[in-house]
Amino acid sequence: MKTSVGIGLLGLGVVGGGVARTLVERADHVRQLAGCKLSLEGVLVRDPSRPRSFDVPSSLVTTRVEDILDNPAVDVVVEVMGGQTPALDYIVKAISLDKHIVTANKEVMAKQGPDLLTLARKKGVQVMFEASVAGGTPIIGPLLRDLVSNEISSIHAIINGTTNYILTQMVHQGVGFDDALRAAQELGYAESDPTNDVEGIDAAYKLAILSTLAFRARIKDSDVYREGITRLDARDFLYARELGYTIKLLAIANMRDGVVEAHVHPAFVPSDVMLAKVEGVLNAVEVEADMVGRVLFTGPGAGAEPTASAVVADAIGIARNIVGNVTPPTPLRLSENVRVSPMSDLETKYYLRLNVDDRPGVFARIAKLLGDLDISIASVIQKETDEAAQRAEIVMMTHRAREAAMTNALGLLSELDVVNDVGNLVRVEEWE
Amino acid sequence: MKTSVGIGLLGLGVVGGGVARTLVERADHVRQLAGCKLSLEGVLVRDPSRPRSFDVPSSLVTTRVEDILDNPAVDVVVEVMGGQTPALDYIVKAISLDKHIVTANKEVMAKQGPDLLTLARKKGVQVMFEASVAGGTPIIGPLLRDLVSNEISSIHAIINGTTNYILTQMVHQGVGFDDALRAAQELGYAESDPTNDVEGIDAAYKLAILSTLAFRARIKDSDVYREGITRLDARDFLYARELGYTIKLLAIANMRDGVVEAHVHPAFVPSDVMLAKVEGVLNAVEVEADMVGRVLFTGPGAGAEPTASAVVADAIGIARNIVGNVTPPTPLRLSENVRVSPMSDLETKYYLRLNVDDRPGVFARIAKLLGDLDISIASVIQKETDEAAQRAEIVMMTHRAREAAMTNALGLLSELDVVNDVGNLVRVEEWE
Numbered sequence: 094m095k096t097s098v099g100i101g102l103l104g105l106g107v108v109g110g111g112v113a114r115t116l117v118e119r120a121d122h123v124r125q126l127a128g129c130k131l132s133l134e135g136v137l138v139r140d141p142s143r144p145r146s147f148d149v150p151s152s153l154v155t156t157r158v159e160d161i162l163d164n165p166a167v168d169v170v171v172e173v174m175g176g177q178t179p180a181l182d183y184i185v186k187a188i189s190l191d192k193h194i195v196t197a198n199k200e201v202m203a204k205q206g207p208d209l210l211t212l213a214r215k216k217g218v219q220v221m222f223e224a225s226v227a228g229g230t231p232i233i234g235p236l237l238r239d240l241v242s243n244e245i246s247s248i249h250a251i252i253n254g255t256t257n258y259i260l261t262q263m264v265h266q267g268v269g270f271d272d273a274l275r276a277a278q279e280l281g282y283a284e285s286d287p288t289n290d291v292e293g294i295d296a297a298y299k300l301a302i303l304s305t306l307a308f309r310a311r312i313k314d315s316d317v318y319r320e321g322i323t324r325l326d327a328r329d330f331l332y333a334r335e336l337g338y339t340i341k342l343l344a345i346a347n348m349r350d351g352v353v354e355a356h357v358h359p360a361f362v363p364s365d366v367m368l369a370k371v372e373g374v375l376n377a378v379e380v381e382a383d384m385v386g387r388v389l390f391t392g393p394g395a396g397a398e399p400t401a402s403a404v405v406a407d408a409i410g411i412a413r414n415i416v417g418n419v420t421p422p423t424p425l426r427l428s429e430n431v432r433v434s435p436m437s438d439l440e441t442k443y444y445l446r447l448n449v450d451d452r453p454g455v456f457a458r459i460a461k462l463l464g465d466l467d468i469s470i471a472s473v474i475q476k477e478t479d480e481a482a483q484r485a486e487i488v489m490m491t492h493r494a495r496e497a498a499m500t501n502a503l504g505l506l507s508e509l510d511v512v513n514d515v516g517n518l519v520r521v522e523e524w525e
Numbered sequence: 526m527k528t529s530v531g532i533g534l535l536g537l538g539v540v541g542g543g544v545a546r547t548l549v550e551r552a553d554h555v556r557q558l559a560g561c562k563l564s565l566e567g568v569l570v571r572d573p574s575r576p577r578s579f580d581v582p583s584s585l586v587t588t589r590v591e592d593i594l595d596n597p598a599v600d601v602v603v604e605v606m607g608g609q610t611p612a613l614d615y616i617v618k619a620i621s622l623d624k625h626i627v628t629a630n631k632e633v634m635a636k637q638g639p640d641l642l643t644l645a646r647k648k649g650v651q652v653m654f655e656a657s658v659a660g661g662t663p664i665i666g667p668l669l670r671d672l673v674s675n676e677i678s679s680i681h682a683i684i685n686g687t688t689n690y691i692l693t694q695m696v697h698q699g700v701g702f703d704d705a706l707r708a709a710q711e712l713g714y715a716e717s718d719p720t721n722d723v724e725g726i727d728a729a730y731k732l733a734i735l736s737t738l739a740f741r742a743r744i745k746d747s748d749v750y751r752e753g754i755t756r757l758d759a760r761d762f763l764y765a766r767e768l769g770y771t772i773k774l775l776a777i778a779n780m781r782d783g784v785v786e787a788h789v790h791p792a793f794v795p796s797d798v799m800l801a802k803v804e805g806v807l808n809a810v811e812v813e814a815d816m817v818g819r820v821l822f823t824g825p826g827a828g829a830e831p832t833a834s835a836v837v838a839d840a841i842g843i844a845r846n847i848v849g850n851v852t853p854p855t856p857l858r859l860s861e862n863v864r865v866s867p868m869s870d871l872e873t874k875y876y877l878r879l880n881v882d883d884r885p886g887v888f889a890r891i892a893k894l895l896g897d898l899d900i901s902i903a904s905v906i907q908k909e910t911d912e913a914a915q916r917a918e919i920v921m922m923t924h925r926a927r928e929a930a931m932t933n934a935l936g937l938l939s940e941l942d943v944v945n946d947v948g949n950l951v952r953v954e955e956w957e
Contacts, residue, residue: 115674115816126673128854208819223671229817231663231671239655239663241558242547242837367823377657384547384834388824392817402816405674410858422560422845481712 098127098412101167101192102172103158103183108197108224109136110146111401112171117149123405127412131405135161137174146397147233160185169411171404172196173224181205188212188220193415195407197224197400203298203314206305207427214423219414221407226299227252227376229399230392236306236380237425243382245307249522250344252299254374254394255283255290256322257342260359261372264339269327282374290338292321293342299346304355307380308348310431312355318436320358329446331516332488333361336444336474339369343522350437352433361444361521367391437497442523443469444490446505448517451478451485455511459487462509466502468494484513490521529562530748530844533599535569535590535622536606540629540656542578543833544603549581553836556672559844563837567593569606577831594619601843603836604628605656611644613637620644620652625847627839629656629832635746638737646855651846653839659684661807661831668738668812669857675814677739682776684731686806686826687715687722688754689774692791693804696771701759714806724753725774725789730929732776736787739812740780742863744787749776750868752790761878761949764920765793768876769905770935771801775954786866793876793953799823828906843889869929874903874955876922878948879938883910883917887943891919894941898934900926922953 100116102109110202116123116494124130136154161167162183170187172194172337173179182192196202200211202225213220220276223233227250236245245411251257255277262273274291277283291511297317304312322342346355362369367389371377381387393399398406414421449455460470469492491499499518506512515525532548534541548555548565556562568585569592593599594615602619604626606612616626620641628634633641634657647654649892655665659682668677683689687709708724722729722860731750736744743901754774765772770793778787794801800820803809808826813819814875825831846853881887892902901924909918923931930948 118675122676123674127857189590196749197537228861230820231667234671238668238839238842239835240661241835241841242555244554280901316938367799367802370799382834383838386825386831388822390820390822392712392820398616398816399818402674402814406671406814409673410670413854417852419851419853421851422849426557496744 096418097130097132098415099132099136099164099166099168101134101161101164101170101406102136103161103170103172103180104151105136105138106144106173106175107146107397108173109266111397112173112404113149113215114147115405116402124408127409128416129412131408131412134164134166134350137161144288158183162190162192167192168178168415169186169193169195169408171408172198173404174198175200177201177204184209185212188216188218191216191218193218193411193413194220194506195404196220196222197404199225199295199298199302203301203354207311210425212424217420219411219421221411222302225399225409226302226413227378227390227392228274228388228396229402230378230394232303232377232378232390233306235390236303240380240382240388243384245382246348248300248303248307248344248346248378249368249382250300250303250378250498251341251368251371252344252376252377252378252394253290253293253296253318253342254376255287256296257371258282258374259291259374260322260342263327263330265323267327267330270323270325291323293319296344296357298341300346300355300357303348303378304346304353306425307346308353308431309426310428312346312353312433316355316433318356318358324361324517325359326517329519332444332446336361336490337364338362338521339364341368341517346523351431352434353431354439356436356439359519363524366524397479437500439496440491440493441496442491443499444519445523447487447512448516449485449487450511450513451483451498454488458509458511459506462505463491463502466496466498468502474509486516527561527848528605529564530559530847531564531566531596531598532840532942533567533593533596533602534565535602535604535612537568537577537581538605539578539829540605540832540836541907543829544605544836545581546579546772547837549834553633553925559841560848561839561844562709563844566596566598569593570953574889577882582934588614594622594624595863599624600847601625601627601840603840604630605836606630607632609633609636615766616641617644620648620650623648623650625650625843626652627836627843628654629836631657631727631734635733636922638734640743642855642857646858649852650841651853653843654734655839656832656835658734658827659822659824660828661834662808662821662822662826663666664735665738666736667822672739672812672814672817672820673817677812677814678780680732680739680776680778680810682732682735682810682824683773683800683803684776684810685722685725685728685774686808687719687817688728689803689808690714690806691723692754692772692774695757695759695762699759699762702757703887720768723801724754725751726753728774728776728789731788732778732789736778736785737859738857739778740785740863742785742860744778744785744865747867748787750788752789753940754791757791758949761951764876768793769796770794770795772951773800777954784866785863786871787808788868788871791951795956798956814952869927869932871928872925874923874925874953875930875931875953876920876953879919879944880946880948881917881919882943884916888891888919890941890943891938894937895923895934898930900930900934918948
C-alpha cells in the first residue's frame with residue numbers, strides 16, 4: 094500500500110501559493126483525511142526570483158515542466174497556472190504519462206474538458222476540477238454525484254465575483270461603472286485589464302462547464318452568447334429598483350427537448366429571489382431539476398484559500414483512491430443528440446431605456462414599431478422630461494418577445510429621427 | 526461484469542413510492558447513469574392492501590423482511606421506512622448479509638450512524654445517507670468530499686421544513702402558532718401529531734448527523750439541546766421585525782478547541798442574512814470553514830420527489846462501484862478527543878419579553894437582578910402599557926451573556942412580585 098502520494102504543482106500564484114501552504118502547513122490534517130501523506134514533489138514557476146505569498150523550499154522549485162512531469166514520484170499534477178497555453182499542453186502530457194490531474198482552470202475545462210476526461214479514462218487516471226467553477230463552493234461534485242438522478246432543466250448562476258462586486262457597488266453606492274471598477278481594482282477584486290471579467294468571458298467559461306455537466310452534452314464556451322456589464326448606467330439601477338428588481342450578471346442555461354440555450358449577460362432579477370441577495374464577491378449557482386426542484390449553492394467564488402480548499406479536497410479524493418487502489422467509475426457520459434440554439438431564438442422579457450424627442454406622437458411611433466415586430470409593451474414605467482432640451486427618457490418593460498425581433502427593433506429604433514439614443518436594453522429574468 | 530444491480534426496498538410510503546416510481550419510470554435514464562440496470566427485486570410493506578401513490582407489481586411486494594434480506598438478487602437495500610424500530614435491525618442484518626445500504630433515516634443515522642459505518646467498513650459494503658438531511662439538497666456529499674480539506678467551525682441550518690413553513694406563515698400572515706400549524710396540517714406539511722417537528726426533535730437528529738460529519742466526532746442526538754417553536758407568539762414576530770430580525774428554528778453547532786456545542790431552538794436571525802430569506806418548506810445549511818469561508822446549501826428538504834432524488838443518486842453511486850468492482854475508501858474517520866459542552870456554557874445574546882406591573886421602580890429592579898447575574902442590557906426596545914390593568918410589556922435585548930446566568934435570571938424574575946409573566950426568551954444569533 095502506498096504511504097505517500099506525490100504532488101507536482103504547476104503554478105505558484107495566488108491559488109498555487111494557497112495550495113502549497115495547505116499541503117505544508119496542514120500536512121497532518123491532510124494525511125489523516127487522505128489516509129497517506131500528500132508530498133509536494135515539485136513546483137513549476139516562470140520566475141523563481143519573484144517573491145511569493147508562500148515560500149516553498151527552493152529545491153522544489155523549477156522552471157522546467159519536465160522536472161515535474163517526468164518525476165516518477167509525482168502521482169498527481171495540480172495545475173493552477175490558468176489560461177489555455179501552456180496549461181493544456183502540460184495537462185495532456187501529464188495524463189499521457191499516467192498522472193492524475195487536479196485543475197482550477199476554467200478556460201481549459203470549458204474548451205477541452207470532455208476530451209481530457211476521455212483521455213483520462215483511457216489512461217485510467219482521474220481529472221478533478223471542482224475549483225474551476227465558484228472557487229471553493231461545491232458545485233461540480235453535486236452535479237456529478239448528488240443530483241445525478243435528475244434531469245436538469247436550467248441553471249441560473251452568478252459565477253464571476255469581480256462583476257458581482259462591481260454591480261453590488263453600483264447598487265448600494267449609486268456609483269457608475271468606471272468608479273465601481275476602479276474601487277474593485279484597488280481592492281484586488283479586479284485585474285488591471287478587467288476584460289475577462291467585465292465582458293463575461295470568465296463567466297462563459299464556467300457556464301460551459303456547468304452546462305456540460307448538467308445537461309450531459311458538450312457545451313463549449315463558444316456556444317455561450319455573452320454580453321458584459323460595461324453598458325450599465327447608474328440610471329438603470331435606479332429604474333430597476335423602482336420596478337422591484339436588481340441587476341446581476343447572470344449565466345443562464347436552459348435545456349428543453351434536446352435543445353440548449355446558454356447565455357451570459359446583465360439581467361433584471363426580482364429583488365425577492367435568493368439570487369438577488371447574493372452580494373459582493375460571492376458566487377451562487379441555482380440548479381432547477383425535475384426531481385429535486387430548485388437547489389442553490391452559494392459561497393466565495395475566488396481567492397487563494399477558498400480555491401485551494403477545492404483543489405486540496407480533489408487531491409485528497411484522488412489520494413484516497415490511489416491508496417485504496419481504486420479506479421473510480423467515470424461519472425460523465427455525454428449525449429450526442431443535443432443542439433445549441435442561436436441567441437436569436439431566445440424568448441424573454443426586456444427592459445428598454447430610450448432617449449427620445451419630447452413631442453406628441455413619438456411614443457405612438459415607437460409603440461407601433463415594436464408592435465409590428467410582435468413585441469408587446471407590458472408597461473411604460475418612467476418618462477423623465479428634460480424640458481430645456483425637449484427630450485424625454487422612456488423606460489419600458491416588454492412582455493416575452495423573441496430576441497431576433499428585439500435585435501431588429503433596436504436597429505429600426507436607432508434609425509427613427511425621434512429617437513436620440515437607445516440608452517440600454519437589459520433582459521429580464523422571472524422566477525415562477 | 527455485473528449488468529444488473531438488485532434493489533430491495535424497505536417501505537413504500539411517500540418516499541418509498543417516489544423511489545419505486547423513479548426506478549421503474551426512469552429505468553433507461555438510471556441505467557445509463559449507473560452503467561447497469563437497477564432492478565427492483567422486492568418491496569417490504571406492512572399492509573399490502575393499502576392503496577399506494579405508486580403501484581409496484583404485487584409479485585414484488587412482501588410483508589416478510591426475510592424475502593428482501595435473504596434474496597441473493599438484492600445487492601442494495603434501500604431503507605425508507607423511517608423510525609428506529611425496526612429499521613435499525615433491518616439495516617444491521619442487511620449489512621451483515623453483505624448488502625449495501627441507502628437510507629433516508631435521520632433517526633437511525635443520528636443514533637447509530639457511526640456504528641453502521643464501522644460495521645459496513647468491516648463487511649466491505651457502503652452505507653449512503655444523503656437523503657437523511659435536507660432531502661434532495663446535497664449536503665452530506667459536500668461535507669464528506671468537497672469540503673474535506675477544511676476545518677469546519679460552525680453550522681447554522683434550517684433543516685425542518687414543517688416548522689419553517691409554520692414560522693413563515695406567522696411572519697407573513699401575522700397568525701399565531703395554532704393557526705399556522707393547522708394550515709400546515711391541511712396542506713400536508715405537518716403531521717396530525719406534529720411533535721417531532723415542532724419540538725425540534727427532527728432537526729436535532731439532522732444536526733447530530735451534520736455535526737458528526739463536519740467535526741469528525743461522534744455527536745448524538747442526545748448531545749443536542751433542543752427547544753421547540755410552540756412558545757412563539759405573534760407578538761414576538763412583530764418585535765423581531767421592528768428590531769430588524771426574523772425568527773427561525775435554527776440548528777446550530779459550533780466547534781472550538783475540541784469542544785462542540787449543538788443546539789436547536791428558535792432564534793432571532795438578522796433580516797439581511799441569507800438564512801433569513803429561506804422561506805416556506807425550504808431547507809438551508811450554512812457551513813463556516815477555515816479555508817472556504819461560508820457556503821450555503823439551499824433547497825427542498827422533504828417530499829417524495831426531492832427525497833427520492835437523493836436516494837436514487839446514492840443507489841446509482843453504489844451501482845457504479847459494484848459494476849466497476851470498486852470498494853471506495855471510507856471517507857469518515859472520527860476523533861475521540863472531542864467533548865460536547867453543556868447548554869449552560871453557551872454564550873449568546875437574548876431577546877426577553879416580560880409582562881410587569883406598570884409602576885415606578887419596576888424596571889430598576891429588573892435591571893439590577895440581571896446586572897447582578899452579569900447580564901447586561903443592550904437596549905430596551907418596547908414598552909407597551911395596558912393602563913386599565915396597570916401592566917406593561919417590556920421587551921429587551923441583552924449583550925452576550927451565559928446561558929446558565931440567563932436560566933437563573935428567568936427563575937428569579939418569575940419570583941419577582943412585579944413580574945406577572947415571562948412572556949418569552951429567544952436567543953439572538955448574529956453574523957459578522
